[in-house]
Amino acid sequence: MTNTKRNPIHFLLAVILLGAVLSAIPMSLGIPGSKDIVAFARTRSSVTEPAGNLTASLPLSGTAGNTASPSVSGKLHVNGSKLCDSKGQPVQLRGISTHGIGWFPEYINEECFAQLRTQWNVNVMRLAMYTAEYNGYLNGGDQNQLKALIRNGAQYAADHDMYVIIDWHILSDSNPNQHIEEACAFFDEMSKEFAGRSNVLYEICNEPNGGTTWNDIKTYASSVIGIIRKNDKDAVIIVGTPNWSQYVDEAAKDPITGYDNIMYALHFYAATHKDDLRNRMVSAVEAGLPIFVTEYGICDASGNGTIDRAEAEQWVHLMDLHDVSYVAWNLSNKSETSAILKSSCTKTRDFTEDDLSESGKWLYDMLTGKDLSPTH
Secondary structure, eight states: OOOOOOOHHHHHHHHHHHHHHHTTSOGGGTOOOHHHHHHHHHHHHHHHSOOSSGGGOOOOOOOGGGOOOHHHHOSOEEETTEEEOTTSOBOOOEEEEESOTTTOGGGOSHHHHHHHHHHHOOOEEEEEEESSSTTBTTBBOOHHHHHHHHHHHHHHHHHTTOEEEEEEEOSTTOSGGGGHHHHHHHHHHHHHHHTTOTTEEEEOOSOOOTTOOHHHHHHHHHHHHHHHHHHOSSOOEEEOOHHHHTOHHHHHHSOOOSOSSEEEEEEEETTTOOHHHHHHHHHHHHTTOOEEEEEEESSOTTSOSOOOHHHHHHHHHHHHHTTOEEEEEEESOOSSTTOSBOTTOOOSSSOOGGGBOHHHHHHHHHHTTOOOOOOO
């Protein structure tokens, strides 16, 4: 399906001509004068042409899928395949993931989070804490410092009316059962601390891989979910799926039972994952599985390489159609395509368009309402 964009110049000229005619009509007839119409035209053109200087950008575009926030939507829960607000209405979270907080801690600062909320329309932040990678929680990282970063990030998100995902970011450890005791201890501490907080979600295993089966993941999840539920009775918990969180169909056939408010992670990188994974996602959602895309990029699966905007826009269209929430990878200046900042950018706040990578520019345009028409 295609959708032709309006040319904003032609649109403004037409509006000005129309305004000249209507300016002669008395306001008593209930028809707005030319000043009102031209002001509306400026609002429309500001949505399709985001400001070059992000620190002086125009107000939020207010898309329906991005109005969810703790102050408005309250504590979230799962109903069928949908993430819902406290009144039972489906909501959609759209935001950004940090890179590993042990590697890029500097981006967890209040000014950065505030800008992402007010100027990027972000309503969820994901705090990615590697486990087995160098300087990760279980491989040389300062555990107290890492937990302090999570606490700070959760507070900054709350202060700026955003949700936050605490992510146990397994990768090279492949099977989450390798460190199940440490995971249980971590989530016991975190869920005790954040119980009752309306903005906190837990992601208990980022990307199981290396032959890890769905049964392996279910065994792990049963233990960790049980620990969290002792402290936090109804927080949303997101469970990774096999093959780097792609095989959501396996979870759909045999979902976790005995607990409410469980969602299942799907990850994609648009230049690699195309119709096959999109079809897998849709089939799982239609089967009733609540999916949360807790990580995606518009490049290939390495986090680097070529950007594929057309495939990315098809993903966005489909996720919006099915009310699937999604979080982009990643907030850093790492020298890779998926980073939203240029490697030359040394700022940790007050970003301008010149600071953004191609992925960052695409993400900013998408989150702030620039038209992303599906190509077919």
